[in-house]
Amino acid sequence: MVGLNFPITSIQPENFPLRLREIPQTPLSLYVRGILPNPNIPSLTVVGSRNYSNYGKQVVEYLISGLKGYNIAIISGLALGIDGLAHKAALDAGLYTLAVPGSGIDDSVIGPRTNFSLAMQILESGGGLLSEFEPTFSATPWSFPQRNRIMVGLSHAVLVIEASEKSGTLITARLTVDYNRDLLVVPGNIFSENSNGPHQFLKLGATPVTSPDDILEALHIEVGTKAVKVASTFSSAEEKVLAALSEPRDRDTLIRMLAIGTQEANILFMSMELNGHIYESSGIFHRN
DSSP: OOOTTSOOEEEOGGGSOHHHHTSSSOOSOEEEEEOOOOTTSOEEEEEEOSSOOHHHHHHHHHHHHTTTTSOOEEEEOOOTTHHHHHHHHHHHTTOEEEEOOSSOOSTTTOSSGGGHHHHHHHHHTTOEEEESSOTTOOOOTTHHHHHHHHHHHHOSEEEEEOOOTTOTHHHHHHHHHHTTOEEEEOOOOTTOGGGHHHHHHHHTTOEEOOSHHHHHHHTTOOTTTOOSOSOOSSOHHHHHHHHHTTSOEEHHHHHHHHTOOHHHHHHHHHHHHHTTSEEEETTEEEEO
């Protein structure tokens, strides 16, 4: 499986998502494949141990499956462990998911290679890959903690599931506090080393999470009503167009991001213009 239908595009700081422009040390540029999260919906970054326990796996699946039906973006780092589980759970729940790897996003360097097919599934589902590194940059030990600030910057809240006392996940947790995002933590087994990190932050005042409702409350979504649902009056193709138009784009760029045929795209654009959802000005498409 290769990502021939998902070209890499670059964006400059003035076109970054607003939340990312607020953080210190803003990236000089970003590279994107697929579609960035809709800026109008809450984003949850999920991080945790690479060496997860069965408990950690159960927690990821339970919490994210419980968000099904709500319009929430799940962000993670495509790494082995909790990251990969979070992306998979988001796909299973029909949620948008964005991967921010510690490498570039060209097929040749996306890693770990065992998660390459997962990256392609994310793109095919209408999600995205995002990196500040050159497309063919191979991951290094320092690139993972550096990319963490992007995941935190994009999010409204960060959820920590299992992390040892010296885990890189704790870097993400500290950035969450520094960037004034909500830090959510799942309590763990007191006899497990993977609980040391989460329990450390719980003692410092992080929000404990024991059910999907806790996440919804942290994201200011009314619990139990599913008032903000994925289902809408838009088709899935129209939703992808609206998400891609988080910033104005020219026709060719928009078609590449949607990974559909030109004729199909033109019919879709015409229909959405007639219905007043988008408009074109000087060759650039905008959302209404």
